[in-house]
Amino acid sequence: NAGVTQTPKFRVLKTGQSMTLLCAQDMNHEYMYWYRQDPGMGLRLIHYSVGEGTTAKGEVPDGYNVSRLKKQNFLLGLESAAPSQTSVYFCASCMPVRDPYGYTFGSGTRLTVV
């Protein structure tokens, strides 16, 4: 099993550019999440989804949009990138109840906005 796959692994954007980060999981997990990691800040939740077609805001949602059109994919979009969005982005998925908080994390996407 591939688990959780994030694409791309690295990206450099110019301020104002847009991009989409893709998270794909092959475990039939119901819940999916996008976290960002910044030095000295731990991981903070951006957006999450508790099922296909649903999304919700996390702790730091501003500047990001998400979509979950298919159960296996969770997309994170930056419409107009800013230097403050330079970060490492982690996607995760889990299957509630059956395995509480049994997260599977992707390997991360390192994004630099210049």
Next chain:
Amino acid sequence: AQKVTQAQTEISVVEKEDVTLDCVYETRDTTYYLFWYKQPPSGELVFLIRRNSFDEQNEISGRYSWNFQKSTSSFNFTITASQVVDSAVYFCALGDQGGSEKLVFGKGTKLTVNP
């Protein structure tokens, strides 16, 4: 609101020393989950332990042990006889009980084990 505090930003030890990483949490929930993750220099997140609030027994796994004390809202992590490969950032996390299984992370403790 859920909160996790890891007061130690960085710790440096010499190989074979024991080291304890502190984690203090805040929650109003009576049932909750606590976690420790390891992030080695390669960057991936490695799951170490998940503990339900009903289970206050201490856990030992090889050189790793965890001390869960509800009375002080702490879930501390001890590495015995540390090794260079233990060098990493360690995160403590608390499960949000709102039904979405979100995790609230502490800011992490960077552990450096010197040979």
